[in-house]
Amino acid sequence: MPGPLTLGEIASRLGGRVAGDPRTPISQVGSLERAGAGQITFLSGPRYKTKLATTRAAAVILGPEMEGLTTLPRIVCEHPYAYFARLSQLFNPLTVQAPGVHPSAVVAPTARLGERISIGPHCVVGDGAAIGDDGCLYPGVTVYPGCLIGARAIVHSGAVIGADGFGIAREGEGWVKIPQIGRVVIGDDVEIGANTTIDRGALDDTVLEEGVKLDNQIQIGHNVRVGAHTAMAGCVAVAGSADIGRRCTLGAAAVILGHLSIADDVHVSAGTVISRSIHRAGTYTGMFPFDENASWARNTALVRHLAELAERLRALERKGKDHG
Amino acid sequence: MPGPLTLGEIASRLGGRVAGDPRTPISQVGSLERAGAGQITFLSGPRYKTKLATTRAAAVILGPEMEGLTTLPRIVCEHPYAYFARLSQLFNPLTVQAPGVHPSAVVAPTARLGERISIGPHCVVGDGAAIGDDGCLYPGVTVYPGCLIGARAIVHSGAVIGADGFGIAREGEGWVKIPQIGRVVIGDDVEIGANTTIDRGALDDTVLEEGVKLDNQIQIGHNVRVGAHTAMAGCVAVAGSADIGRRCTLGAAAVILGHLSIADDVHVSAGTVISRSIHRAGTYTGMFPFDENASWARNTALVRHLAELAERLRALERKGKDHG
Amino acid sequence: MPGPLTLGEIASRLGGRVAGDPRTPISQVGSLERAGAGQITFLSGPRYKTKLATTRAAAVILGPEMEGLTTLPRIVCEHPYAYFARLSQLFNPLTVQAPGVHPSAVVAPTARLGERISIGPHCVVGDGAAIGDDGCLYPGVTVYPGCLIGARAIVHSGAVIGADGFGIAREGEGWVKIPQIGRVVIGDDVEIGANTTIDRGALDDTVLEEGVKLDNQIQIGHNVRVGAHTAMAGCVAVAGSADIGRRCTLGAAAVILGHLSIADDVHVSAGTVISRSIHRAGTYTGMFPFDENASWARNTALVRHLAELAERLRALERKGKDHG
Numbered sequence: 001m002p003g004p005l006t007l008g009e010i011a012s013r014l015g016g017r018v019a020g021d022p023r024t025p026i027s028q029v030g031s032l033e034r035a036g037a038g039q040i041t042f043l044s045g046p047r048y049k050t051k052l053a054t055t056r057a058a059a060v061i062l063g064p065e066m067e068g069l070t071t072l073p074r075i076v077c078e079h080p081y082a083y084f085a086r087l088s089q090l091f092n093p094l095t096v097q098a099p100g101v102h103p104s105a106v107v108a109p110t111a112r113l114g115e116r117i118s119i120g121p122h123c124v125v126g127d128g129a130a131i132g133d134d135g136c137l138y139p140g141v142t143v144y145p146g147c148l149i150g151a152r153a154i155v156h157s158g159a160v161i162g163a164d165g166f167g168i169a170r171e172g173e174g175w176v177k178i179p180q181i182g183r184v185v186i187g188d189d190v191e192i193g194a195n196t197t198i199d200r201g202a203l204d205d206t207v208l209e210e211g212v213k214l215d216n217q218i219q220i221g222h223n224v225r226v227g228a229h230t231a232m233a234g235c236v237a238v239a240g241s242a243d244i245g246r247r248c249t250l251g252a253a254a255v256i257l258g259h260l261s262i263a264d265d266v267h268v269s270a271g272t273v274i275s276r277s278i279h280r281a282g283t284y285t286g287m288f289p290f291d292e293n294a295s296w297a298r299n300t301a302l303v304r305h306l307a308e309l310a311e312r313l314r315a316l317e318r319k320g321k322d323h324g
Numbered sequence: 325m326p327g328p329l330t331l332g333e334i335a336s337r338l339g340g341r342v343a344g345d346p347r348t349p350i351s352q353v354g355s356l357e358r359a360g361a362g363q364i365t366f367l368s369g370p371r372y373k374t375k376l377a378t379t380r381a382a383a384v385i386l387g388p389e390m391e392g393l394t395t396l397p398r399i400v401c402e403h404p405y406a407y408f409a410r411l412s413q414l415f416n417p418l419t420v421q422a423p424g425v426h427p428s429a430v431v432a433p434t435a436r437l438g439e440r441i442s443i444g445p446h447c448v449v450g451d452g453a454a455i456g457d458d459g460c461l462y463p464g465v466t467v468y469p470g471c472l473i474g475a476r477a478i479v480h481s482g483a484v485i486g487a488d489g490f491g492i493a494r495e496g497e498g499w500v501k502i503p504q505i506g507r508v509v510i511g512d513d514v515e516i517g518a519n520t521t522i523d524r525g526a527l528d529d530t531v532l533e534e535g536v537k538l539d540n541q542i543q544i545g546h547n548v549r550v551g552a553h554t555a556m557a558g559c560v561a562v563a564g565s566a567d568i569g570r571r572c573t574l575g576a577a578a579v580i581l582g583h584l585s586i587a588d589d590v591h592v593s594a595g596t597v598i599s600r601s602i603h604r605a606g607t608y609t610g611m612f613p614f615d616e617n618a619s620w621a622r623n624t625a626l627v628r629h630l631a632e633l634a635e636r637l638r639a640l641e642r643k644g645k646d647h648g
Numbered sequence: 649m650p651g652p653l654t655l656g657e658i659a660s661r662l663g664g665r666v667a668g669d670p671r672t673p674i675s676q677v678g679s680l681e682r683a684g685a686g687q688i689t690f691l692s693g694p695r696y697k698t699k700l701a702t703t704r705a706a707a708v709i710l711g712p713e714m715e716g717l718t719t720l721p722r723i724v725c726e727h728p729y730a731y732f733a734r735l736s737q738l739f740n741p742l743t744v745q746a747p748g749v750h751p752s753a754v755v756a757p758t759a760r761l762g763e764r765i766s767i768g769p770h771c772v773v774g775d776g777a778a779i780g781d782d783g784c785l786y787p788g789v790t791v792y793p794g795c796l797i798g799a800r801a802i803v804h805s806g807a808v809i810g811a812d813g814f815g816i817a818r819e820g821e822g823w824v825k826i827p828q829i830g831r832v833v834i835g836d837d838v839e840i841g842a843n844t845t846i847d848r849g850a851l852d853d854t855v856l857e858e859g860v861k862l863d864n865q866i867q868i869g870h871n872v873r874v875g876a877h878t879a880m881a882g883c884v885a886v887a888g889s890a891d892i893g894r895r896c897t898l899g900a901a902a903v904i905l906g907h908l909s910i911a912d913d914v915h916v917s918a919g920t921v922i923s924r925s926i927h928r929a930g931t932y933t934g935m936f937p938f939d940e941n942a943s944w945a946r947n948t949a950l951v952r953h954l955a956e957l958a959e960r961l962r963a964l965e966r967k968g969k970d971h972g
Contacts, residue, residue, distance in 0.1 A: 031527040082493040085500040092503035096469055106769040121430040122446045122770045124787040139448040139466045142787045142805040145744055156487040157466040163804040163842035166863040169730040174859045174877045176733040179740035194487035194521040197842040197864040203679040211498045215490040216521040217543045219865045219882040229498045234543040235561040237883040237901045253561045253579045255901045255919050271579050271597035273919035273935045286938030287597045289948050290610030300613050302954040306626040316640055316964055355851040406817040409824040416827035420793055445754040446770045463772040463790045480811040481790040518811035518845040535822045539814040540845040541867045553822045558867040559885040577885045577903045595903050595921035611921045614934030624937050630950040634957060640964055
């Protein structure tokens with residue numbers, strides 16, 4: 001972490017235009033509500049302008065159309081949120097774990113570890129698995145045998161990469177297990193949240209392309225492909241063999257059924273179950289609207305009678321026509 | 325654990341009124357179905373009175389309005405369920421793990437541990453983190469650096485406290501990671517279920533106030549505030565910056581979207597997605613009603629045509645008025 | 649793992665009829681798309697017949713009604729998928745972990761371990777717990793005190809068996825914890841996915857009967873009974889005291905509310921919330937249909953006005969009758 005930088009120094013490193021005193025010293029980032037002396041904050045949209053009026057931050061990052069909302073020293077740039085992210089990276093490390101392999105971690109002799117790696121306590125890296133350069137596994141991550149993770153990975157605690165996919169075949173009353181002999185193959189610059197699970201392929205591999213970002217408690221089934229730079233919020237479930245495009249976003253607790261194909265640049269809202277393939281970019285939603293319990297009960301009872309309501313409507317229409 | 329207590333001794337410790345023989349000895353609690361000699365059970369509502377008729381328990385705890393349903397020795401009190409909980413605590417320990425720090429746990433030298441603590445195998449407590457007095461961390465809990473947990477915490481296996489929030493900013497095709505420099509701050513008397521994850525704040529802290537109870541597999545996003553004594557059932561997902569009131573209850577697998585505000589004393593039913601702020605206490609529901617698959621398919625197809633149905637209804641109404 | 653087997657040898661071990669050269673050597677299984685020399689694939693349905701036309705597999709397993717779709721050497725049998733599973737087991741081990749108890753695992757002296765067991769790094773087996781013969785616990789599994797697991801169990805990383813159920817009783821503003829003194833009792837031939845959690849009973853036991861198969865990230869509440877050979881896909885949540893029959897299947901992210909009873913042979917679709925008991929075998933669904941966001945918003949707004957729409961429809965019908 002560097003010492004303080006002036007606004008001018010920041011702009012010369014990261015771009016943007018300084019308005020106000022370029023000698024303003026900045027040593028950390030902060031929120032509109034809590035930032036104080038020496039801290040810079042950001043305005044991501046007009047929605048927060050009342051908070052801007054009362055912030056005690058030393059400076060602010062904002063877009064050109066909002067420049068006039070404050071007289072604080074400021075950096076004006078096209079993408080204030082991304083700018084803020086880059087700036088925060090100057091003051092704060094991306095990961096907070098000591099380098100090296102913690103003595104309590106169990107790394108198979110046949111596993112391959114890249115340079116400048118950090119593997120936390122109680123991690124397990126199985127036979128023939130590989131972790132790329134600059135990777136960070138927080139405590140308690142398990143990478144099953146044969147799974148490959150690219151460079152600059154950040155994997156949070158409790159994530160499990162490469163457990164068996166859910167492959168079972170009916171036989172009489174019971175089930176026969178299908179050995180899961182594929183791997184998990186993960187590209188560069190991927191982040192995986194705490195307690196997220198990514199299953200190994202049944203026969204071929206499960207694949208996460210470069211730049212994929214997964215939040216916590218996500219489940220990725222066997223033989224899924226997740227296209228580059230797709231991001232998923234917490235608790236998403238992706239069933240086996242789904243093929244998800246590039247630059248998609250999936251909202252919290254969304255569910256993608258198996259064997260579907262999702263085009264590039266598809267955005268799925270939180271709480272939505274995707275039950276058919278989506279062939280066109282766009283935003284898709286399937287949240288059931290919540291309501292006060294009594295209203296919900298009254299209206300919802302009718303959902304189970306919609307076909308009947310529609311039939312009665314049709315009958316009235318026919319009658320109207322006959323009498324019209 | 326004490327030896328047997330008589331009903332009379334129990335009532336003198338915990339209150340309530342004894343009906344029947346106060347010398348009845350009790351050494352353990354049990355269910356209506358399985359309780360046997362020396363065991364006391366409870367009746368939480370009239371729904372279970374047929375089971376009461378056949379119980380082999382030695383005694384029963386119930387409310388005054390149900391006192392006449394049995395001739396068994398009994399303790400009559402206002403809140404039989406809470407009474408039962410208190411009594412069970414007399415016979416059973418609240419946590420079952422040996423005191424002290426297990427040698428396989430990794431506790432940073434800068435972490436602060438309270439008195440009478442129990443930290444199980446393979447736990448990790450990071451730099452500058454703190455666990456209050458009488459805290460119990462079951463095996464495999466990870467507490468990231470800087471996170472604070474109050475007194476009498478019970479944290480179950482696999483819980484991850486303080487992993488990075490999901491903070492990423494779009495930049496071109498990909499994403500820039502925003503360092504997550506806030507903490508998790510947890511009050512006294514909090515219980516956290518197995519494999520639950522609570523993310524650290526992006527800039528400010530994620531806060532759980534005193535008495536919060538979280539079941540398993542819950543995801544709490546960054547900068548969430550959970551008010552005192554709020555309880556969440558399994559698999560709830562709370563997205564970033566949601567502000568949840570005091571004494572709320574969230575049913576299993578409920579989803580709270582980000583940046584929302586939920587008033588005190590709000591009850592959210594299971595499987596409900598809360599997509600707007602709730603400003604008034606009450607019960608809110610948004611479960612889609614299930615049905616036999618064929619009926620479901622028939623009715624559900626019409627959900628996607630509701631606007632059209634409503635339009636046709638309006639047309640008929642207009643026509644009726646014209647002809648009326 | 650054996651060396652190559654000929655098609656004839658395979659059929660003499662596992663049954664089925666060979667068509668084409670019975671001397672065709674097979675050393676591994678593979679997918680229709682990727683199988684190559686020495687590999688056998690399978691056709692599970694007519695949907696994949698175009699892929700069959702271009703496969704480079706050395707042989708294929710298929711049903712009698714599809715035998716004519718290829719001239720490749722083939723094994724014809726009634727249940728190609730189960731046959732394939734059995735065959736894959738000949739070439740591949742069911743579990744990939746070394747036998748024995750890893751030195752980093754913490755097994756209580758009072759725990760009982762069966763024969764030919766494999767307990768991975770950082771596992772914990774508590775006081776009085778038991779793991780049956782041929783069981784495999786992958787890294788980081790926690791089995792709380794007193795919990796019993798049958799023979800041939802496969803438990804994936806991060807699973808937590810026997811954490812406290814969510815038992816709390818309201819008392820004033822807060823909650824009293826109810827000690828969870830039941831156990832988890834699991835039958836033979838059960839597989840449990842990564843990061844799945846199964847809570848111990850409050851008073852009586854939580855029970856999984858033989859042959860139950862659980863995918864990842866599933867939550868089983870206290871005192872649930874899961875009948876034999878029932879299978880659940882990822883992220884299912886089963887609330888406390890639910891009683892689920894035999895041979896059921898629950899789709900991804902389905903939710904079963906508490907204190908319900910589900911008959912044998914019930915199939916619940918993905919994303920469905922089961923809010924009432926189901927007394928008859930069959931398939932049940934409650935997915936809200938997703939749509940493009942704008943259409944969804946238009947139609948969904950009306951769900952909250954269904955009762956009103958129905959009332960207006962009734963008014964028109966009455967009017968029609970009066971004028972009819």
